[in-house]
Amino acid sequence: MRIAYLAGPMTPRGKRADTGNAAIEYLLNIRDLVHAAVVLVEKGFAPYCPALDLQYFLSLAPGKVIDEATIKAVSIAFLDIADCIVLLPRWETSPGSEAEYARACELGMLTYFGVEQVPDAR
DSSP states (O other), X not given: OEEEEEEOOOSSSSOOSOOSOHHHHHHHHHHHHHHHHHHHHHTTEEEEOGGGGHHHXXXXXXXXXXXXXXXXXXXXXXXXXXXXXXXXXXXXXXXHHHHHHHHHHHTTOEEEESGGGSOOOO
């Protein structure tokens, strides 16, 4: 099974909707990334969805922390073994997604701009 790395905005830097609420915008961005992951599963891919990293934070014991550098290193480790990167709408508003795209380019990775461009791999 081919591995697809998803990249898109999570934190509300590039406005997606006029919610006026950063928490709601964050959740909408997470929803979009998870929805894209489901579409990729349906197309026969094994997606890596960085939005699901939030589970690590929700599962931490009280007083424990994972810093930003560590969580980004985890994501990049998956990017380094992926077969392709899938950039979601507004990816260019996200410094994290821009860095992931730059790394994918360094690796010569196949790039898709949106899940609709990804061919069925089944």
